[in-house]
Amino acid sequence: MDAFVSLAGGLAVALQPTNLLFCLIGVTLGTAVGVLPGIGPALTVALLLPVTFKLDPAGSLIMFAGIYYGGMYGGSTSSILLNTPGESSSIVTALEGNLMARAGRGGPALATAAIGSFVAGAIATLGLALLAPYVVSVALAFWPADYFSLMILAFATVSAAFGDSALRGLTSLFLGLALGLVGIDLMSGQARLDFGVPDLLDGVEVTTAAVALFAIGETLFVVSRKGAADETIEPIKGSLWMTREDWKRSWKPWLRGTAFGFPIGAMPAGGAEIPTFLSYATERRLTKHPEEFGKGAIEGVAGPEAANNASAAGTLVPLLTLGLPTSATAAIMLAGFQQYGLNPGPLLFAAKPNLVWGLIASLFVANALLLILNLPLIGLWVRLLSIPRPWLYGGILVFATLGTLGANPSLFELGSLLALGLLGFGLRVFGYPIAPVVIGLILGPMAEVQLRRALAISQNDWTVLITSPISAVLLTIAALAVILPIVLKTREKGIVFGEDD
Amino acid sequence: MPVPLRRLLAAAAILATAAAGGPALAANLKIIAPASPGGGWDQTARSMQQAMQSEKIAGSVQVENVPGAGGTIGLAQFANRAKGDPHQLIVGGYVMVGAIIMNDAPVTLDAVTPLARLTGEYEAIVVATDSPIKTIGEVIDKLKANPGSVSWGGGSAGGTDHIAAGLIAKAVGVDPTKVNYIPFSGGGESLAAVLGGQTTVGVSSYGEFDAQVKSGKLRVLAITAPERVPGIDAPTMKESGVDVEVQNWRMVAGPPGLTPEGKAEILKTIDDMAKTKTWRDTLKTKGWTDTYLAGDAFTAQLKEDIAKAHTILRDIGLAE
Numbered sequence: 001m002d003a004f005v006s007l008a009g010g011l012a013v014a015l016q017p018t019n020l021l022f023c024l025i026g027v028t029l030g031t032a033v034g035v036l037p038g039i040g041p042a043l044t045v046a047l048l049l050p051v052t053f054k055l056d057p058a059g060s061l062i063m064f065a066g067i068y069y070g071g072m073y074g075g076s077t078s079s080i081l082l083n084t085p086g087e088s089s090s091i092v093t094a095l096e097g098n099l100m101a102r103a104g105r106g107g108p109a110l111a112t113a114a115i116g117s118f119v120a121g122a123i124a125t126l127g128l129a130l131l132a133p134y135v136v137s138v139a140l141a142f143w144p145a146d147y148f149s150l151m152i153l154a155f156a157t158v159s160a161a162f163g164d165s166a167l168r169g170l171t172s173l174f175l176g177l178a179l180g181l182v183g184i185d186l187m188s189g190q191a192r193l194d195f196g197v198p199d200l201l202d203g204v205e206v207t208t209a210a211v212a213l214f215a216i217g218e219t220l221f222v223v224s225r226k227g228a229a230d231e232t233i234e235p236i237k238g239s240l241w242m243t244r245e246d247w248k249r250s251w252k253p254w255l256r257g258t259a260f261g262f263p264i265g266a267m268p269a270g271g272a273e274i275p276t277f278l279s280y281a282t283e284r285r286l287t288k289h290p291e292e293f294g295k296g297a298i299e300g301v302a303g304p305e306a307a308n309n310a311s312a313a314g315t316l317v318p319l320l321t322l323g324l325p326t327s328a329t330a331a332i333m334l335a336g337f338q339q340y341g342l343n344p345g346p347l348l349f350a351a352k353p354n355l356v357w358g359l360i361a362s363l364f365v366a367n368a369l370l371l372i373l374n375l376p377l378i379g380l381w382v383r384l385l386s387i388p389r390p391w392l393y394g395g396i397l398v399f400a401t402l403g404t405l406g407a408n409p410s411l412f413e414l415g416s417l418l419a420l421g422l423l424g425f426g427l428r429v430f431g432y433p434i435a436p437v438v439i440g441l442i443l444g445p446m447a448e449v450q451l452r453r454a455l456a457i458s459q460n461d462w463t464v465l466i467t468s469p470i471s472a473v474l475l476t477i478a479a480l481a482v483i484l485p486i487v488l489k490t491r492e493k494g495i496v497f498g499e500d501d
Numbered sequence: 502m503p504v505p506l507r508r509l510l511a512a513a514a515i516l517a518t519a520a521a522g523g524p525a526l527a528a529n530l531k532i533i534a535p536a537s538p539g540g541g542w543d544q545t546a547r548s549m550q551q552a553m554q555s556e557k558i559a560g561s562v563q564v565e566n567v568p569g570a571g572g573t574i575g576l577a578q579f580a581n582r583a584k585g586d587p588h589q590l591i592v593g594g595y596v597m598v599g600a601i602i603m604n605d606a607p608v609t610l611d612a613v614t615p616l617a618r619l620t621g622e623y624e625a626i627v628v629a630t631d632s633p634i635k636t637i638g639e640v641i642d643k644l645k646a647n648p649g650s651v652s653w654g655g656g657s658a659g660g661t662d663h664i665a666a667g668l669i670a671k672a673v674g675v676d677p678t679k680v681n682y683i684p685f686s687g688g689g690e691s692l693a694a695v696l697g698g699q700t701t702v703g704v705s706s707y708g709e710f711d712a713q714v715k716s717g718k719l720r721v722l723a724i725t726a727p728e729r730v731p732g733i734d735a736p737t738m739k740e741s742g743v744d745v746e747v748q749n750w751r752m753v754a755g756p757p758g759l760t761p762e763g764k765a766e767i768l769k770t771i772d773d774m775a776k777t778k779t780w781r782d783t784l785k786t787k788g789w790t791d792t793y794l795a796g797d798a799f800t801a802q803l804k805e806d807i808a809k810a811h812t813i814l815r816d817i818g819l820a821e
Contacts, residue, residue: 046566049547185658186684189659189684198570198606269693323712326689326690330689459649
């Protein structure tokens, strides 16, 4: 149990008062920037990098890791309360979380997100400490064909989020796919659907689109209805804290979310979004309260929130073991390592065990600090919802605009925020679901690139999609996910399949 | 919304104090990094910031990220807003040259005042250690026999990595449009593809591979330098009989409409910066080659580089 001994040694490093302080600064900053849409952990670390140059490497790396974890964490707060996802990985949280908040259950929603993040972060960090070398070899076994099939699986399963009408859901999805086509085609370098506007060459920014469609579209829709200003939303109904029932319904989604988030986060092209989609779809299938989905089901918050935090720990697996940065924040952390003349990889574990294990141990500490920092704040956060409606909605618009401009101060970005906001408004008025648009926008370009890469490598041999074992298995599961419910529905309604607990 | 707004201001205040540094004695500068945080241009801009501030060459130096379209968004914004201001700079490089040509960008490098080339990185052609391919000669033979059978994993389409692959094919008499180049969006992703043996070879700036080469996971087949580079155990392309030399260089430019005095002043600032110990140390830790070339000599070199890039992008079939 070498790893445990090393981890204990790391804990001794992480618990040194100065490192503890750095960790606290990190998680506080991270939570703050996570709450704001637009300003992400990557930019925050980049801004702090020159300031920390003269500090002790362990201290500043611990702070950066705290920012990363805090960012994953803070994104949920604005998603749940304001329907304004701060990061693309908390888009799914907004689906059920905001509905819960509107129904007076904002407290339990924030709590299950906070505790779920803690549980997922702790398990995933343990995974990072004990399993990193194995996880990374599995992650590297994923070829483009396998990634493509993983995305097909995500598409197949999240169709559950498409609402009641398949036609409307698919219409929204294709709208998202079309938006995803805008910009320079990664494979050929040629511009598509840019209409001669240079600002469109990089495509539609996902967080801008999510904030516009969710927050602005929804706000316009609500206030456009008669009497909206007089309507009051109960900020707290029932317990502020999670009830026994909430705990019972949350713990399995937390674990399943972790099981999605950690390995997929460790994959070089996995990211934090896909595990949240998969987790949401799984919880929706497995829940004993299917009637609550679409009205604010706690499972739909617990699972995805655990998944996105676990994926953050997963990202550190290839970074620490191979020196592979797989997210923007990881890339900057790599620059941070290099600033101190350290090269992540197997050699680092041998050369600087104190630093690596101190960093890993500090992730546990960061998790605990986040919980301590955020649980008492829940009571304060939900008070936001008691602000009079017109003020709250006005505030959401200001907040969404500030966040977008903070990330990218350009007139064009502001214009696209408003245009997409109007689009979201139109979709709501005519009863089309919003989530598939964002899902199409995120998954579409990823799936396209992976498929074309797979075909380029195989020199246009399509059988690569079935000859690769991983891809074949994923495609089979995807097919089952589509076919089984239809079969079951025709035979007997209400059978829950595939639940092994 | 009192709470988040207060948090926003608090966060902004912390970040601002963190970024601003000490009291301003010399001029305050602003450097545009026309890319997201973390990439080469961002790191170049922030390294300049660090050298200038810690060696008191400038007062406060502010770095602003304006990402998009291979740097052309930032370039257009800079040319427009910074006109005549000798205290604003933009970082750029070979990739920007390629992006301007490919996207037929409305604002080109003619719209700014090129000041100095700062760093360069040679391209390396690598394979995973367990790959059956041992020499660059084997890659060339395979390429000549069937161009499609050699897949090249590297950065974005039309970037330096793609250009290097195209130039190698052209030099050995293979049609560059037949090169099976597979672009990846981030350094991590392409590195993973090479390590996993997904592509036949990997091609990127040597720095992207350095850690993996040192830990014995990658084998360098060749580098695109004019002569061997100390510390890199690999032959040059030229030694292997392929007449190719590519360097991913990075530069700094000023706004259009500078007065001769303004230009001289900012050139001196950059010159001073390039001589500092902080900057030299940064070059070492980041593995960047010092390719410092300033003023008119650089302007002439840039013109030549742009013409060359245009030719090869046309040959690969990416530009008209």
